[in-house]
Amino acid sequence: MPLPTPPSRNGRMRWAICALVFFAIAINYIDRLVFGILAPELQKVFHWSNADYTQIAFWFEVAYAIGLITFGRTLDWLGTRRGFALSISGWSLAAAAHALMSTIAGFSAARFFLGITEAGVFPAAVKTAAEWFPRKERALAMGIFNAGSNVGAIVAPLLVPWLFLRYGWQWAFIVTGALGFVWLAFWLVLYRNPASHPRLSARELAYIQSDQDQEPPLRIPWIRLLQFRQTWAFIVGKFLTDAVWRWYLYLLPLFFSQNFNLDIKNFGLPFVTIYLMADVGSVGGGWLSSWLLKRGWSVNAARKLAMLACALCVVPVMFSAVVSNLWVAVFLVGLAASAHQGFSSNIFTTVSDMFPKSAVGSVVGIGGTAGAIGAMILLLITAKLFARFPASSDLTTTYTVLFVIAGFTYLLSLGAMHLLAPRLKPVTLT
DSSP states (O other), rough: OOOOOOOHHHHHHHHHHHHHHHHHHHHHHHHHHHHHHHHHHHHHHHHHHHHHHHHHHHHHHHHHHHHHHHHHHHHHOOOOHHHHHHHHHHHHHHHHHHGOOOSSSHHHHHHHHHHHHHHHHHHHHHHHHHHEEEEEHHHHHHHHHHHHHHHHHHHHHHHHHHHHHHHHHHHHHHHHHHHHHHHHHHHHOOOOOOOOTTOOHHHHHHHHHTTOOOOOOOOOOOHHHTTSSHHHHHHHHHHHHHHHHHHHHHHHHHHHHHHOOOGGGGHHHHHHHHHHHHHHHHHHHHHHHHHHHHOOOOOOHHOOOOOOHHHHHHHHGGGTOOOOHHHHHHHHHHHHHHHHHHHHHHHHHHHHHOOOHHHHHHHHHHHHHHHHHHHHHHHHHHHHHHHHHGGGGGHHHHHHHHHHHHHHHHHHHHHHHHHOTTOOOOOOOO
């Protein structure tokens, strides 16, 4: 049976919801990145070593792991509207609270609170995509959502240095933290479930539901979800790839500062370039699998071919620490960031391909927790490398080891996912 024709331009409410989630993720990343961008300056103010900084970042990941488990289930219980509002309110307060800290313990506590509350954003985004988009458009929607993280990563290195140089480091945290409350007002006014949304036409609702299976509202215990190979495919994929991505977020400012003598006044253009490339990859990766689906490819083949293309584009990043030219390093890291976002758009979409909407939030939460644990392990490895090789002459060796790990991780992730879910077959829950 052919799918209904997409609604006219007068029926695009789902794209307005998509825009809301896009901006939420952008704000999420701005708040997350402030600490990393300020890291070289905070090291000077508080006399931290690289290992001290890495240990503070570690506590964000501990909390993120806990928060993802909590918010995945909370979203399935509270619903997307209230769950998303709870998450962004909490992380906005946590972001601003950094301005009150002056010790390693204080910053660790602020990062912990931020991690707990920021954990809700991607489970909520995936749940929103499952509720508001037909299956054939979900990867594109997730690609657009993911692009919000890159926009946030572009805005942060432009906005944060300006706030720091003009008003001081405390106001960088306060101003960026306040952005979430502006978004919250729009969310509470505009967001409803599609079936009860007053501004959604019957024609667009029919299109949204056109290739979605009708399912009863089930509450699935985590232990039940862990019995499926499909759950473990997502867990393994997130465990490996999230570790690398979050290492980029924390350590790239230090890498470029220490390897290429960049300071906070000069972060803007290199980081804007990296995350503009990541933006293209985010939308492009989602678009590629959606395009293949429209041309008759199976869900399994379309998603995995897109992820394979992305995984191959990450491999050259292993040379980033040994090149002598700044812009060659920027290109290699930007290509890897672009490929990660394309990979991520598709790996998130596999959850809604394989699981009913009532379980999506929980599965994404479990997988995200695995990703946070992976990031914790990589940060511990990084801290030990910094502690073992503290001299500036050893930094190239340390960063080379870490970039080599990053270069091979995505191929390993895709191979493991294929072994665990060779056909991305939807699960049957009763």
